[in-house]
Structures are given as structure tokens and as C-alpha cells.
Amino acid sequence: MRYDERDADELEGLTQELEARYATAQGANLALDLTRGKPGADQVALSDALDGALAGDFLASDGVDVRNYGGLRGIPEARALGAELLGISPEQVMAAGNSSLSMMHLAFDTAMNDGLNGPPWRELGAVKAICPVPGYDRHFTLTESFGVEMIPVPMDAAGPVMDEVEALVDAEPLAKCMWCVPKHSNPSGCTYSDATVRRIAALGQRSPGFVTLWDNAYAAHDFHFPGAELDDVLAHAVEAGVADSVVLFASTSKISFAGAGIAFVGGSANTLAALEARLAVMTVGPDKVNQLRHARFLNGRLDEHMRAHAALVRPKFEAIERVLAAALGGLGIARWTQPSGGYFVTVNTLPGLAKAVVALAGDAGVRLTPAGATHPYGQDPNDDTIRLAPTFAALDEVETATRTLALCIQLASARRLRAAAQAAQAAQ
Ligand SMILES: Cc1ncc(COP(=O)(O)O)c(C=O)c1O
Structure with missing residues (x-):
């Protein structure tokens, strides 16, 4: 009763x-x-074969010795793995170090200080971030660390309630970005519907300079196979003429070793160039040894x-x-x-x-x-x-x-x- x-x-x-x-x-x-x-x-034990996967062969498919410096975009086979996860092509992917969260920080930092899809946010005034709720606490901590105000919007089973998101973007010109966990979302578990993905991809048309932070952390983490289908937000953004308005993220943290996986960023040529330029200030290159062993271990057997x-x-x-x-x-x-x-x-x-x-x-x-x-x-x-x-x-x-x-x-x-x-x- x-x-x-x-x-x-x-x-x-x-x-x-x-x-x-x-x-x-x-x-x-x-x-x-x-x-x-x-x-x-x-x-994590499912990936123990990463240990020793290289067996002394340190050459990537393009002949690069992965033990040395360089290669900010990542080695080709790691970019191919990221492309498979993100459902885009390898040229649209940068393969990085062990944490996609640090790549999200890089994207936020780039948007704030150098500009991503427009002038640097710090030149625009007090920009705001749209945060679908319930959401991922580390997105909120990251956003707050930049002093950016967060505006919650509700989610339903199809993703963020887009009528509210669009109304907000129209009414608030300084609402310049939105966080999304589009597949098996943290924490509701929902996967965004095709209609929602299309509407998100078009937000850049409504608000010049808008950036969608598309954190596809659970891209491959289905319980049943074939898994849930997620529409291609980047392709829709390209169609809508706002290719630079979407930045995608994924990692192998919940696929291989959570503390020693590899991360990926996806986006347009302009987006990757802007991120690479800022990343070059921080590092000479990612851990390509780890990228290579991941590619050897996972490529062709991710499913x-x-x-x-x-x-x-x-x-x-x-x-x-x-x-x-x-x-x-x-x-x-x-x-x-x-x-x-x-x-x-x-x-x-x-x-x-x-x-x-x-x-x-x-x-x-x-x-x-x-x-x-x-x-x-x-x-x-x-x-x-x-x-x-x-x-x-x-x-x-x-x-x-x-x-x-x-x-x-x-x-x-x-x-x-x-x-x-x-x-x-x-x-x-
Ligand atoms: C939505 C989401 N994004 C990112 C992360 C962290 O990813 P990474 O380990 O690649 O930094 C998590 C971890 O729980 C997560 O739930």
C-alpha cells in the first residue's frame, strides 16, 4: 500500500x-x-595484458618511436581507437594522456583565454555555463574553478530539456557553453535522443561562439549488445555550419586502467588546432608508449x-x-x-x-x-x-x-x- x-x-x-x-x-x-x-x-584485471603488450616493439604504425618526445595529436592507431569510441574519423581526434577530465580543463582554459569558436570568453564578460541536472560533480568543480557561473537545466529521459536550453541560450547571450554526458549519462543513465542531439548541435547557430562540451565518457559502456545508439553531434554541427561549436571527449579510464588509460578529444580542424596550441605550452607530448599498448590491446576487439x-x-x-x-x-x-x-x-x-x-x-x-x-x-x-x-x-x-x-x-x-x-x- x-x-x-x-x-x-x-x-x-x-x-x-x-x-x-x-x-x-x-x-x-x-x-x-x-x-x-x-x-x-x-x-581492471580484464586489461592486465596491457602489461607487456609491446614486447619490445616501440614503433607506431607511422614508424615513430613512441619512447621519444613529441606527437601532440597522438599516434595514428590511438587516434583510430578514439575515433571508434567517439563515432567520428581519426583526423577529428587527438589522443592524449590518461585523463579526459584534464582535456576538458584544457578546452575550458582555451575557450576562456585563447578562444574556441570565437573570441576568448574572458573578453566577453561574465560568461555562464549551462549544466543539465542531475550531472557530474567534477564538471561543476571545473567550471567553478574558472569563476564561471553555472545555470542548471533539467533533464528528462531524452537528455537536457531542450525547450529550456534554447530559451536560455536565446535570453542569455553570455551563456556560452553547456556540459553534456550524452550516453548512459552520469548519473541518470539516460542516452540523449536523436532529436535532442540535433538541437544541441544547432545551439551554435543561436548563439555565436557557443561551445558544447560533449563528455562521452560512457560511449562503449553498454550492458547489452548491440548497445544504445547515440546520434553524431559533430556531423550535425557541421551540417548546421557550426562545426567549431562542439568539443567531444572520451577515455579508456573505464575500459582499461582507470588511472593509466588514454584520453581523447574530438572536434573540427579549428578546434583541434586551438587545443593543440594551448597544450603545447604545457607538454612536449603525451605518453605514446601507453597509447601504443592500448591500441595494440584494444583495436579490433573493443566490442x-x-x-x-x-x-x-x-x-x-x-x-x-x-x-x-x-x-x-x-x-x-x-x-x-x-x-x-x-x-x-x-x-x-x-x-x-x-x-x-x-x-x-x-x-x-x-x-x-x-x-x-x-x-x-x-x-x-x-x-x-x-x-x-x-x-x-x-x-x-x-x-x-x-x-x-x-x-x-x-x-x-x-x-x-x-x-x-x-x-x-x-x-x-
Ligand atoms: C562523465 C564523466 N566524465 C569524465 C570522467 C573522468 O574521466 P577521466 O578518467 O578520463 O578523466 C568520469 C568519471 O567518473 C565521468 O563520470
Whole structure:
């Protein structure tokens, strides 16, 4: 029975029962952690063959000795790998070091100081960034570090709500960029629809100099194969005559070794030239040895490799779905996403309860990403969004943690509704 259909007495009894169950859960002394989207030890082990993959052969396909300096755009076979991930051609890709986040920083820095698709933002005044929510906290930290104001816009199952994005871009000429995690989004898990991708690709027409930061971190991270299809934002931007308005990112962080993968940036010839010029101030070249061993290890077998990841990751997401459906289904106190790939599930509580639920879970030994982290400045206005990141924990830990979370949602909701019912009774 839905919680909101119970009367005050029923809610009192329910709350007492849940308090007792919560006390028992606390007594179990759990120490579980669903906070960060890190691959599990079994996942990184899938790439152990990287160690020794070069077997003393350090020559890239173009004859370059990868042990030496140089090659800011990356070696051809690494660019081909990035092209496969991003669904574009190798000439549109730069292969870099181990972190796509640092490439996003490079793009932001270039846009701010040198100009990317227009004059430097710092010459325009106080530019603003559009941030679809819920979103990735490190995008927000990066944006804030440049002193750029963030404007949240809502997401639905098709991606950012484009009527709102377009209205914002039209009304606010200094809204000069937007963050996107277009496939198996962090943290909702949605994949942007074709219509949304087309409309995003055309934003550069509405606002000269606009830059879409297209962080395709989960491009190949499907649970089922063939995986979700994502439309080609760069091709649509080219068609719309605004090829320089989209910068794409990806990496092998969740494919090989999270701390020792390779990152990719995609974009037009102008975009890559601008990024390369700024990058040349920072480095003589990327780790091409790592690029070469990744290419030798992954090229031609990416699909097979991602299926092996899926076999390890999918059961954890299925466990979350199973446990949440059994514990919360039909109660009217929570919604949650059922992603077909990626690293995250978003759970929505009743308004105003996410912080309380995360605190209850923490006190019962289950660490969750702080409520609010999914929104700019850590401010979730409805306080209802919780991000679950199950990949690093073992399957039985995911099950136990999710069961505890569900109990905390039940308890927080029952307490809230009981208080409301009692207040309503007192007012009669
Ligand atoms: C959306 C998104 N982008 C980027 C990253 C980090 O990527 P990288 O390891 O390539 O810096 C993550 C990691 O969780 C992520 O979720």
C-alpha cells in the first residue's frame, strides 16, 4: 500500500517497525561504499595484458618511436581507437594522456583565454555555463574553478530539456557553453535522443561562439549488445555550419586502467588546432608508449572487451533494480532509473529527503555520494536526488547496501508522512 494512503495510526505503527529494523541494520556494523564510479578490481584485471603488450616493439604504425618526445595529436592507431569510441574519423581526434577530465580543463582554459569558436570568453564578460541536472560533480568543480557561473537545466529521459536550453541560450547571450554526458549519462543513465542531439548541435547557430562540451565518457559502456545508439553531434554541427561549436571527449579510464588509460578529444580542424596550441605550452607530448599498448590491446576487439566488462557490471545494476523494486515498488516514496549502460543509477526520494536518507545510510555503515553533489554548487533545490555508483563494490555488497538504502528511504518517508499526518490531525 502506498505510504500516502495510510492514516496516522498506520503510519505510527509503520514508523516504529522501521525504526526497529533500522536499529538492527545499524547493529550489523556494515562498512559499504557506493560513492565513486570506479571500476572494480575484476574489471581492471580484464586489461592486465596491457602489461607487456609491446614486447619490445616501440614503433607506431607511422614508424615513430613512441619512447621519444613529441606527437601532440597522438599516434595514428590511438587516434583510430578514439575515433571508434567517439563515432567520428581519426583526423577529428587527438589522443592524449590518461585523463579526459584534464582535456576538458584544457578546452575550458582555451575557450576562456585563447578562444574556441570565437573570441576568448574572458573578453566577453561574465560568461555562464549551462549544466543539465542531475550531472557530474567534477564538471561543476571545473567550471567553478574558472569563476564561471553555472545555470542548471533539467533533464528528462531524452537528455537536457531542450525547450529550456534554447530559451536560455536565446535570453542569455553570455551563456556560452553547456556540459553534456550524452550516453548512459552520469548519473541518470539516460542516452540523449536523436532529436535532442540535433538541437544541441544547432545551439551554435543561436548563439555565436557557443561551445558544447560533449563528455562521452560512457560511449562503449553498454550492458547489452548491440548497445544504445547515440546520434553524431559533430556531423550535425557541421551540417548546421557550426562545426567549431562542439568539443567531444572520451577515455579508456573505464575500459582499461582507470588511472593509466588514454584520453581523447574530438572536434573540427579549428578546434583541434586551438587545443593543440594551448597544450603545447604545457607538454612536449603525451605518453605514446601507453597509447601504443592500448591500441595494440584494444583495436579490433573493443566490442569483445566491453562485453566482458558488461558481464561483471550488469549483475550489480540488476541487483539494484531487483532490491529497489522489491522494497520500494508501489509505495509511492521513490523513483529510480534503470540504465542500459554506464556507471550510475539515480534514485529520487520524496522532496526534501535525500540528505536525510544519505545521513541515515551513513549511520548504518553505507556510504553514498553526498546528496547535492549532482547539482551545481552542491545545491539540489528539491533535495531528492541520490546517486548510486555500484561498480567498485562486490555484488553481495551492492545487494546489502541497496537493501539498507531502501530501508533508509522507507524510514525517512514514514517519519515525514507520520509527522504530516499528525500535524493534520492536530489542526482538525
Ligand atoms: C562523465 C564523466 N566524465 C569524465 C570522467 C573522468 O574521466 P577521466 O578518467 O578520463 O578523466 C568520469 C568519471 O567518473 C565521468 O563520470
